[in-house]
Amino acid sequence: MIFIDTCFGKKSDVMPIWMMRQAGRYLAEYKATRAKAGDFLSLCKDYKLASEVTLQPVDILDFDAAIIFSDILVVPLEMGLPLRFAAGEGPIFDEIITNIDDVARLDIKAAAKLNYVYDAIKLTREKLAPNKALIGFCGAPWTLATYMIEGQGSKTYAKSKKMLYQEPELMHKLLAKITHVLKEYCENQIKAGANAIQIFDSWANALEPSAYLEFSWKYISELAEYLKTKYPHIAIIAFPKGVGGFIECLEAKIDVLGVDWSTPLQVALKTPYVLQGNLEPCRLYSKQAIKDGVSIIKELVKDKAHIFNLGHGILPDIPVENVRYLIECVRNA
Amino acid sequence: MIFIDTCFGKKSDVMPIWMMRQAGRYLAEYKATRAKAGDFLSLCKDYKLASEVTLQPVDILDFDAAIIFSDILVVPLEMGLPLRFAAGEGPIFDEIITNIDDVARLDIKAAAKLNYVYDAIKLTREKLAPNKALIGFCGAPWTLATYMIEGQGSKTYAKSKKMLYQEPELMHKLLAKITHVLKEYCENQIKAGANAIQIFDSWANALEPSAYLEFSWKYISELAEYLKTKYPHIAIIAFPKGVGGFIECLEAKIDVLGVDWSTPLQVALKTPYVLQGNLEPCRLYSKQAIKDGVSIIKELVKDKAHIFNLGHGILPDIPVENVRYLIECVRNA
Numbered sequence: 001m002i003f004i005d006t007c008f009g010k011k012s013d014v015m016p017i018w019m020m021r022q023a024g025r026y027l028a029e030y031k032a033t034r035a036k037a038g039d040f041l042s043l044c045k046d047y048k049l050a051s052e053v054t055l056q057p058v059d060i061l062d063f064d065a066a067i068i069f070s071d072i073l074v075v076p077l078e079m080g081l082p083l084r085f086a087a088g089e090g091p092i093f094d095e096i097i098t099n100i101d102d103v104a105r106l107d108i109k110a111a112a113k114l115n116y117v118y119d120a121i122k123l124t125r126e127k128l129a130p131n132k133a134l135i136g137f138c139g140a141p142w143t144l145a146t147y148m149i150e151g152q153g154s155k156t157y158a159k160s161k162k163m164l165y166q167e168p169e170l171m172h173k174l175l176a177k178i179t180h181v182l183k184e185y186c187e188n189q190i191k192a193g194a195n196a197i198q199i200f201d202s203w204a205n206a207l208e209p210s211a212y213l214e215f216s217w218k219y220i221s222e223l224a225e226y227l228k229t230k231y232p233h234i235a236i237i238a239f240p241k242g243v244g245g246f247i248e249c250l251e252a253k254i255d256v257l258g259v260d261w262s263t264p265l266q267v268a269l270k271t272p273y274v275l276q277g278n279l280e281p282c283r284l285y286s287k288q289a290i291k292d293g294v295s296i297i298k299e300l301v302k303d304k305a306h307i308f309n310l311g312h313g314i315l316p317d318i319p320v321e322n323v324r325y326l327i328e329c330v331r332n333a
Numbered sequence: 334m335i336f337i338d339t340c341f342g343k344k345s346d347v348m349p350i351w352m353m354r355q356a357g358r359y360l361a362e363y364k365a366t367r368a369k370a371g372d373f374l375s376l377c378k379d380y381k382l383a384s385e386v387t388l389q390p391v392d393i394l395d396f397d398a399a400i401i402f403s404d405i406l407v408v409p410l411e412m413g414l415p416l417r418f419a420a421g422e423g424p425i426f427d428e429i430i431t432n433i434d435d436v437a438r439l440d441i442k443a444a445a446k447l448n449y450v451y452d453a454i455k456l457t458r459e460k461l462a463p464n465k466a467l468i469g470f471c472g473a474p475w476t477l478a479t480y481m482i483e484g485q486g487s488k489t490y491a492k493s494k495k496m497l498y499q500e501p502e503l504m505h506k507l508l509a510k511i512t513h514v515l516k517e518y519c520e521n522q523i524k525a526g527a528n529a530i531q532i533f534d535s536w537a538n539a540l541e542p543s544a545y546l547e548f549s550w551k552y553i554s555e556l557a558e559y560l561k562t563k564y565p566h567i568a569i570i571a572f573p574k575g576v577g578g579f580i581e582c583l584e585a586k587i588d589v590l591g592v593d594w595s596t597p598l599q600v601a602l603k604t605p606y607v608l609q610g611n612l613e614p615c616r617l618y619s620k621q622a623i624k625d626g627v628s629i630i631k632e633l634v635k636d637k638a639h640i641f642n643l644g645h646g647i648l649p650d651i652p653v654e655n656v657r658y659l660i661e662c663v664r665n666a
Contacts, residue, residue, distance in 0.1 A: 034487075157650055161615035165622040205575070207593045208644070242538070244578020246598040263539045263578040282494035289498040296543075311541070315491055318401040330646040 003307065004195055005066040007235035007255045011305040015298070015331045016064035019136070021313030022057040023069045026320060029056045041087045045121035054124045056199060058132055061323060065133040067197070068121050068189070072139030072200055075294050076148050078110040080213060088153070096151040096159075102207045103174045112186035116242055118192040125193030132237075136194030140201035140240070141178040141223075142216035143172070148178075157206040160257035164207075164215055171215060179219045190227070192259055196235035198258070205242025213249065216240070223254035228253040233272070237276060241312070247271060261311025266301045275301065278311040279326075284318040287325050294329040336398040336466035336640065337528055340568030340588045342607055344638040348398035348631070350663045351468070352656070354646030355390040356402045359653060362494050363388045377403050378494040380452035387457045393472050394656060398466040398529070401454050401522070405472030405533055408514060409444040412646065422485070429484040429492075436507045444517035451525040458526030466568075469527030470518055473534035473573070474556075475549035478504070482510075490539040497540075497548055498519045504548060512552045512666035514557045523560070529568035530560060531591070538575025546582060549573070554585035561586040568610060573644070580604060594644025600631045612659075617651040620625055627662040 003016040010161040023030055032050045035054050037043035044050060073091050077083040081093045097103060107113075117136075125134050147153075154160070164171045174185045186197045199220055204212060217240070224236045239258030240250065247263060248270050259268045259277035269277050279297060296307070308330045314323070336349040358364055366386050369377035376418050377383060386633045405425050410416040430436060440446075450469075450477030457562050470644045479493045480486075487493070497504045517528045532553055537545060550573070557569045573583065580596060592610035593600045601608050612630060616622040630641070641663045647656070 079360055086438065142403050146369070156615075156648060158615060158650070161613075162618045164621040165616055205595055209597050209615070241573065242595065245580070262538055264542050280494075280544070282489075282491060283498055284497045286498040315489060316489070 001064075001133045001195065003130055004235055005207075006236070006305045006307055007196060007274055009255075009305045014200040014331050015306055015308045017308040017327060018065040018067065019057070019310050019314050021051045022061075022063060022067065024314060025316055026318045026323070027056055027060065028320075029053075029060065040071070040331065041083065042063060043075060045116045046076045047123060049126070050120040050290075051114070051123040054120065054134075055127055058128065059318075063327075065135050066124060066128055067078050067135040067137060068117065068124060068194065070117050070120070070137070071138070072202075073146060073147060074114060074117065074281065075110060075138060075146055075178070075185060079106040079108075079178075079181060080110075081106075081148060081311070086324070092145065093151045093154060094145060097145075097148045097174060098254040099168055100173065106177055107260050108177060108180055110181045111176075111188055111281060114185060114188070115299075117185075118188050121192035121194055133195040134193060135193075135196045135198055135237075136186065136189030137198040137200060138182050138189075138197050140204070140216060140238075141175045141202045141219040142163065142207070142212075143201050145174050146203050146206065148174070161206070161211075164211060168215075175215060175219050179223055182217065182223055186223065186227055187230070190208045190231050191262050194234070196237060198237040198239060199223065201238065201240040204240035209243075209246040209249065211313055212240075212243065217250055217252065220254075225253045239256075256307060258309070259311065263311075265297060269300070269304070276309045278309070279311050280312045281315055281318075284310075284314065284326065286320050287322060289323060290326050291329055294326065301324035310315075334397075334464055334466045334528065335570055337636045339640050340570070340607055342530060342638045343589075347664050348639055348641045350641040350660055352390070352643050353400075355394075355396060355400065356386040357511065357647060358387055358649035359647055359656070360393065360653045361653075362386075362393065373404070377407055378410055378449045379526075380449050380456060383449070384456040384460070387453065387467075390459055391461065394653075394657040394660060396660075397466050399457060399461055400468040400470060400531070401450065401457060401527065403453070403470070404533075406480060406519060407476060408443060408446060408448065408471060408511070409477055411446040412439040412441075412511075412514060413443075414439075422571075423483060424480065426480060426484045427531050429483045430478075430507060433503055433506065433577075436503065436510060438614050439510055441510060441513055443514045444521055445467030447468065447518060447521070450518075451521050454463060454522055454525035454527055463568040463666050467526060468529045468531055468570075469519065469525075470531040470533060471515050471522075473537070473549060473571075474508045474515065474552040475540070475545075476534050477538045478507050478626045479509050479536050479539065481507070490536065494539070494544075499543060500514065510546045510549060510585060512556055515556055518555065519560055520563070521620040523564050523567050526621050527567070531570040531572060534571065534573040537573035542576075542579040542582065545573075545576065545579070550583055550585065553587075559584045572609075588639075589640060591642070592644065596644075598630060602633070602637070607638050607640065607641040610643070614643045614651075615617050615660065617642060617643075617647065617655050618657070623655060623659050624662055627659065631663075
């Protein structure tokens with residue numbers, strides 16, 4: 001698999017490409033399957049339909065990797081926090097974590113309840129061509145913790161950071177418990193057939209650098225070390241969003257570092273990892289901007305193995321034609 | 334004024350301190366005045382009440398500078414876009430900018446309609462002690478443009494960036510027109526008595542580095558150059574939020590660079606400017622976190638003139654007692 005070879009540092013003639021949110025609303029086929037499933041969470045829980053939307057972008061657009069269709073919040077859900085997706089509001093947990101008793105109540109064996117994810121991975125791996133990689137994933141402990149404490153997305157993360165600064169030990173207990181579940185969760189994804197695991201730290205940017213290292217990267221690093229020791233052939237990708245100011249401080253047993261669009265690749269190139277990214281997703285609105293953006297990235301990484309991706313998820317109103325054009329630009333000289 | 338001296342690079346024994354949003358809801362006195370005014374916009378437009386809340390934090394907490402109470406969005410409002418503040422939703426423009434005709438309709442003489450700001454500055458400067466500085470401010474052209482294009486705050490800035498990549502010339506026309514208004518607006522604030530001007534680029538982080546330099550920093554730089562040439566004794570502060578990954582690329586005729594909490598001071602210290610910042614605002618939830626945070630910053634900037642501030646605005650639920658403790662930590666050895 002060109003994708004996995006590249007994760008391990010082997011430069012090939014053509015750069016492998018996939019896109020975050022490649023199974024998403026910009027594809028009519030996704031919207032049709034989603035309509036069959038009903039709501040978003042039902043689609044995550046139906047392993048056949050989840051597998052169907054996972055395969056669509058590879059079948060339609062010939063990406064080099066599929067990423068299993070799911071959501072990072074199925075983990076807190078199965079740890080015991082009821083989850084709903086309110087129209088226009090995003091995910092909402094009506095019960096939140098505020099104290100040590102709440103943490104104690106969380107189910108440490110939650111990974112055993114996520115068979116719908118493992119079944120989707122198994123089915124997808126069976127159907128996927130052997131030269132295409134299947135990526136499993138999870139949210140980073142810090143990012144999951146913010147949802148569990150705030151109850152929903154947040155502009156300030158004030159509740160989470162209040163806990164972090166007022167009760168750092170409580171925060172560490174929560175993060176350790178989530179990390180424990182994630183080890184088993186990722187391991188089960190690997191056993192089901194995932195060839196790589198991506199750890200999404202979407203709210204990395206909420207923390208000051210010293211707090212990030214202590215309360216987030218430490219746990220990503222622990223998770224990566226656990227997986228790498230047991231499964232050295234599986235590629236581990238970390239995607240801490242918005243840490244451009246201190247990206248050089250991030251040390252862990254990962255293979256690939258995902259780079260968001262606000263971090264210059266020049267800066268990320270100072271890290272020891274294979275990089276993944278970082279085309280500004282809004283460049284997909286314009287073919288000229290796609291062409292220019294791809295050529296800048298190609299020039300910057302010409303001497304190194306690199307995985308082409310966007311710097312964040314694709315937006316729902318991007319024309320499929322522009323995605324085809326992007327792939328063409330990446331694959332052609 | 335110790336604040337202005339420090340902006341110009343003179344290191345003093347005690348570091349000057351002010352806080353973004355220091356006139357805000359964490360103060361009971363602010364809430365009382367706000368209640369008198371009615372809604373937020375009425376408070377901005379009543380120069381006597383605006384001056385009252387501007388002075389409160391200096392009177393109560395003895396900050397070294399006051400920042401005039403207003404909102405960056407009064408500029409697009411007076412350029413012709415009706416503005417309302419919906420409860421829980423933030424600012425909303427019901428009319429938005431989508432094409433060249435919309436840009437043409439914007440009032441280039443809007444600065445002449447902002448007397449309520451100039452009157453508030455004049456009154457405040459009269460009442461403020463001579464050793465305390467008065468800071469005027471505006472939003473950066475890019476940040477204002479995003480509100481005018483999106484109609485409200487945004488998670489993705491997709492409309493703004495779609496315009497930027499599809500119609501870069503249209504975007505430049507809009508930014509140039511806003512910049513024109515801001516030159517006159519800031520100039521009038523200086524004439525009314527402001528000792529410094531801070532340019533807030535709150536959504537700097539929405540752009541990839543190359544787009545940031547072309548579509549935002551270029552205009553901040555133009556504005557700073559205009560003001561600095563005519564008013565060299567006025568301190569110019571730029572606060573581009575979330576640009577830690579490429580902060581070293583920012584060249585302009587500014588005196589002070591505001592640093593958000595996600596950018597390490599170590600990195601910002603590589604720029605040629607006096608720095609302002611960057612205590613993580615959520616550290617104010619805990620006295621221990623305040624003490625540790627202040628001592629880290631003091632150690633990092635011990636050889637340089639520095640303005641103490643938070644890395645972003647103070648949150649409404651911070652106890653005033655903790656703000657007093659912060660000021661004590663900053664002023665005492």
